[in-house]
Amino acid sequence: MLANHTNDYLLDKKIKIFQPVDGYRASSDAVLLSAMPENNLKNARILDVGSGTGAISLCLAHRLQNNNVQIYGLELQKELVELSNESAKVNGFDFVRFYQSDIREKMEIPEYKPCSFDVVISNPPYSERDMPSPNISKATAHNHHNFDLNHWLAFCLKSLKPFGKLYLVNRAEALSDICSFLQGKAGNITILPIYSKQEQIAKRVIVSAQKDSKAPCRILPSLIMHDTNGKYSEIGDKVLRKGLSFGELLNI
Numbered sequence: 001m002l003a004n005h006t007n008d009y010l011l012d013k014k015i016k017i018f019q020p021v022d023g024y025r026a027s028s029d030a031v032l033l034s035a036m037p038e039n040n041l042k043n044a045r046i047l048d049v050g051s052g053t054g055a056i057s058l059c060l061a062h063r064l065q066n067n068n069v070q071i072y073g074l075e076l077q078k079e080l081v082e083l084s085n086e087s088a089k090v091n092g093f094d095f096v097r098f099y100q101s102d103i104r105e106k107m108e109i110p111e112y113k114p115c116s117f118d119v120v121i122s123n124p125p126y127s128e129r130d131m132p133s134p135n136i137s138k139a140t141a142h143n144h145h146n147f148d149l150n151h152w153l154a155f156c157l158k159s160l161k162p163f164g165k166l167y168l169v170n171r172a173e174a175l176s177d178i179c180s181f182l183q184g185k186a187g188n189i190t191i192l193p194i195y196s197k198q199e200q201i202a203k204r205v206i207v208s209a210q211k212d213s214k215a216p217c218r219i220l221p222s223l224i225m226h227d228t229n230g231k232y233s234e235i236g237d238k239v240l241r242k243g244l245s246f247g248e249l250l251n252i
Contacts, residue, residue: 002086003079010055012241015062016090018083019053026055028225028240029123029204032194033169034059035239036208037119038247041067044118047159048073049152051098054084056121061093063243072111073098103155104147112159120156121167124149126174149174153181160211167208175205179217187213192220192246197228221250 005018010031019025034056037046041064048057051073061071075081075098084098099109149170156166166186170178175191182189188210193202202222223246225236238244 011243030055046119047117049122074101188215189217
């Protein structure tokens, strides 16, 4: 029996998603991150680490549904896994599957093998220092528990094939830790700063990296989400509502 949930939508009602009434719920970060992998990604195995309510995978599945991809999500919370699998089913995504799994422990999932994924995508817990939410589901999703960002990134890289791609979103303040960890392990790093409004400080960054690559780092054009009236900017609207990729919009 599914947990008490709401029936919600993503990408201007192109995607239906079930989310708990009282617990972790997806934010716009998930939709933004899903826009990073390129449209020509075909015949790929994709791993969503810490998949939450499945928003990243569902948005990716919508855009890549004709590309013969397989998408697997790993999530610690059982009720979120059940809701995610139901969301995949109701959207007709039979190539998307979510599993309850603790990445701190040995993987017992047949589809999971180290060094076997073309793409790993993740919205990691943001902090081990923030005051946890009194809501257990939200606290589990937002705060590290005996497993810091470096360990999370190590699992992601271990899961990738040689020269596979990693995509993640995090707070801007975590950028130095992310780049420090990736040094010598991955290259071809791109950094996309996300601003709520023009002339504000970027609070989020989306980072992509290629395992084993030696290519230099690039900083992409800034993404400004809202105009001066608080409405979505043109590019924000195209990503969050129309489901376009950043490759189409930023020529990357």
